[in-house]
Amino acid sequence: MPAPPPSPPLDTLIEGDCVAAMKALPDGCVDLVFADPPYNLQLRSTLHRPDNSKVDAVDDAWDQFASFEAYDAFTRAWMTEARRVLKPDGALWVIGAYHNIFRVGAALQDLGFWILNDVVWRKTNPMPNFRGKRLTNAHETLIWAARSDAARPVFNYDAAKALNEGVQMRSDWTMPLCTGAERLKGPDGAKLHPTQKPEALLHRVLVTTSRPGDVVLDPFFGAGTTGAVAKRLGRRWIGIEREPAYIAAARARIAAVRPDPEDALRVTPSKRAAARVPFGQIVERRLLAPGEVLVSPCGRHAAKVRADGTLAAADVTGSIHQVGAHVQKAPSCNGWTYWHYRREGAPIPIDVLRARVRAEMDGLDA
Numbered sequence: 001m002p003a004p005p006p007s008p009p010l011d012t013l014i015e016g017d018c019v020a021a022m023k024a025l026p027d028g029c030v031d032l033v034f035a036d037p038p039y040n041l042q043l044r045s046t047l048h049r050p051d052n053s054k055v056d057a058v059d060d061a062w063d064q065f066a067s068f069e070a071y072d073a074f075t076r077a078w079m080t081e082a083r084r085v086l087k088p089d090g091a092l093w094v095i096g097a098y099h100n101i102f103r104v105g106a107a108l109q110d111l112g113f114w115i116l117n118d119v120v121w122r123k124t125n126p127m128p129n130f131r132g133k134r135l136t137n138a139h140e141t142l143i144w145a146a147r148s149d150a151a152r153p154v155f156n157y158d159a160a161k162a163l164n165e166g167v168q169m170r171s172d173w174t175m176p177l178c179t180g181a182e183r184l185k186g187p188d189g190a191k192l193h194p195t196q197k198p199e200a201l202l203h204r205v206l207v208t209t210s211r212p213g214d215v216v217l218d219p220f221f222g223a224g225t226t227g228a229v230a231k232r233l234g235r236r237w238i239g240i241e242r243e244p245a246y247i248a249a250a251r252a253r254i255a256a257v258r259p260d261p262e263d264a265l266r267v268t269p270s271k272r273a274a275a276r277v278p279f280g281q282i283v284e285r286r287l288l289a290p291g292e293v294l295v296s297p298c299g300r301h302a303a304k305v306r307a308d309g310t311l312a313a314a315d316v317t318g319s320i321h322q323v324g325a326h327v328q329k330a331p332s333c334n335g336w337t338y339w340h341y342r343r344e345g346a347p348i349p350i351d352v353l354r355a356r357v358r359a360e361m362d363g364l365d366a
Contacts, residue, residue, distance in 0.1 A: 018219035022081035031214035091153035113145040159267035202229040224250025280309025294339040301327040
């Protein structure tokens with residue numbers, strides 16, 4: 001038998017260049033990549049506020065490239081390795097601004113990634129435009145992309161909906177920049193990392209597109225936000241960083257994180273991912289008996305359960321969905337929520353019985 005593939009180093013910050021470090025990782029060892037690469041801001045002069053104080057902009061050496069061609073080559077290099085280390089159903093998130101996100105998006109598609117969404121992160125507290133020559137730059141863009149068009153990446157749809165007070169999560173997210181106690185400071189009291197992302201942003205990304213135990217790779221680890229949130233949420237993580245000051249701060253930050261309780265990490269399960277339970281199985285198990293009458297929510301329509309898991313109404317027979325649609329004269333119907341059975345005079349959706357069977361199936365799997 002062939003030897004099993006080597007395991008990647010988990011819950012580890014790897015020091016060094018991101019491309020070289022990823023080359024040392026085995027194929028298909030990562031579930032999710034979150035990348036916050038250099039933006040290549042191409043600043044040509046110092047920026048000052050109206051009071052003539054200097055703006056602490058992103059002017060670090062790691063964000064400077066000789067040309068767009070050099071930046072594109074760097075982008076393709078790290079993305080190529082990121083795609084290689086992703087599992088077949090893995091996905092990647094990458095964040096950027098108008099300076100780089102369009103070049104990043106084109107490279108993603110050229111390399112075979114399949115874009116699922118672009119998300120606009122609207123900042124509630126953006127930096128003003130001090131010169132008054134452009135619109136205030138109040139958002140950044142995240143691209144969520146599957147490894148390929150055949151991939152089936154994790155999407156906890158119902159958990160995302162729950163985070164948004166029961167309303168379907170949209171692709172525009174409003175939250176503040178990283179500020180206050182969350183913002184790491186250097187020995188001089190200034191912010192340690194110019195583009196430190198808020199933990200709330202990573203919380204939303206990880207809760208909606210990963211599961212506890214998944215391996216999350218951040219090739220531009222910076223101040224360690226991805227690792228801190230991953231540890232708290234029960235995900236395994238790999239970080240790559242080359243700047244010594246960021247490495248030291250990230251390690252200290254993550255060491256202080258206490259993981260959330262394991263039983264609190266479960267999220268609202270997606271109905272799309274739930275085990276399929278045919279209505280016939282409800283009949284086979286005698287949770288409903290042949291001959292039992294089901295009624296519509298208003299009690300206007302009725303149908304009789306048959307031994308093969310179909311229903312018979314006055315002028316039609318068929319599945320719970322077909323008969324429900326027919327009696328309503330509707331193009332379709334979710335029979336699980338439409339049909340009710342009676343116990344002690346009270347109508348109960350038959351979906352309750354499906355949920356009971358699914359819970360039993362989960363217990364067997366455990």
